[in-house]
Amino acid sequence: MINEPIFYLYAIPAVLIFGMAKGGFGGGISVISVPLLAMVSDPVTAAAIMLPLLVAMDLVALWSFRGQYSKQQLAILLPGAVLGVIIGSFGFRYLSEDAIRLLIGVISLAFCANYYLARPRVEAGSTSRAKGGFWGLVAGFTSFGIHAGAPPVNIYLLPLKLDKKVLMGTMAVFFAVINIVKLIPYAWLGQLNSANLWTSLILLPLAPIGVRLGYYLLHRVDEVWVYRLCYFFLMVAGGRLLYQGVVGLIG
Template sequence: MIIDPFFYLCAVPAILIFGMAKGGFGGGIAVVSVPLMSLAISPIQAAAILLPILLVMDAVALWSFRGQWDRPNIKILLPGAVIGIVLGSIGFRYLSEDMIRILIGVIAVLFCLNYWFKPSSAKAQGVSIIRGGFWGAVAGFTSFGIHAGGPPVNMYLLPQRLEKSLLMGTMAIFFAVVNVIKLIPYSLQGSFDHTNLLTAAVLMPVAPVGVRLGFYLLHKVSEKTIYRICYFFLFIVGIKLLFDGGQGAWSTYF
């Protein structure tokens, strides 16, 4: 089990933030979790520790949003996600930890910039097999490696302007299935060793607290305020990971 206090200083808020997103508060802010944990451990280990915890969050989210999901979108997104997971299981093994840090940093920074500068759409978009399949595959790929499937799925679902509970229920179904599928390649790659499983077990009680906290804050605190804070810190963490990954890659290859 990991005993480094700095790791838990990063991991506990990371899991709380992920849980809040699962609970319907903050949506895409879950992308901050692996980058935050990557400040203390490798991104690969952070993803392995998080996956069992995410399954607990998924169970709570499924119960909370039971019966509220959009069937046509799920039918389109999931096949693409399976393709993305397969590609991720093949591709991520060829990336060094520094390259993964750079990848996470790029995703984090671009997601922040997209949030801050994206234009508002004047017309709601409809269901699309092409767009849904593409963003589902991207979500499966990024979700496999760093549990960052939220931004790609948001890029497909948010322009549809679904009712809030329907949106969150669709996300809950999608990621519950995706995370269960990810257990197969994670197990085959030996990600669930004793250290990772014991550490996940210690952190497990934080998961339902985060989900319930998300439900509570959804009605008590300005979502815009929380978004601003989370995206600011996500941007800072992304820049830090880009710096660390770039520095490591430079020393390795040059």
């Protein structure tokens, strides 16, 4: 079990932020959690500690949005997402810690660039198996590595203009399935060791608190400033991890 106080100083807000996103508040802000933890631990350990917590959060989210999801969109997204997890499970094992830091940094900064530079309104779109399959695959891959599948899925789902609760319910089912699937390669790669699981257990009470807090805030707080603040810190964390990765690989 990790017992350094500085780790929990970062871990507590990371878990709460991810839980709030699972509860429907802030959406893509969950992408900050693993980069935040990776600032005080190696990125592989950060992702491994988060996974059991995500499964617990998924159960609360499924209950919160029970019966509110789109079977059609899940059927389009999930096959590609499972393939993305498989690609990630075979690819990440061959990357060094510095290479993973570099990858997380690039992905984090790419998400920030998309947030700051994207058009202010999302144009209406229509159901597309090709687009859904592609973004599902991307989501499965980024979800496997740093639990950052929400932004790619949102790129496909948001233009469909689904009812807010149906959107969040679809996301809840999607990630519940993907995170359970991820348990298999994480165990195969030895990431679910006793130290990581004990650390997850210590943080576990925060998981349902974060989800229910996000669900409560969903209709009560303007998300604009939450997004701005979280993406600012994501940019800082991503920049630092990118620098560490480059320096480590060069050195």
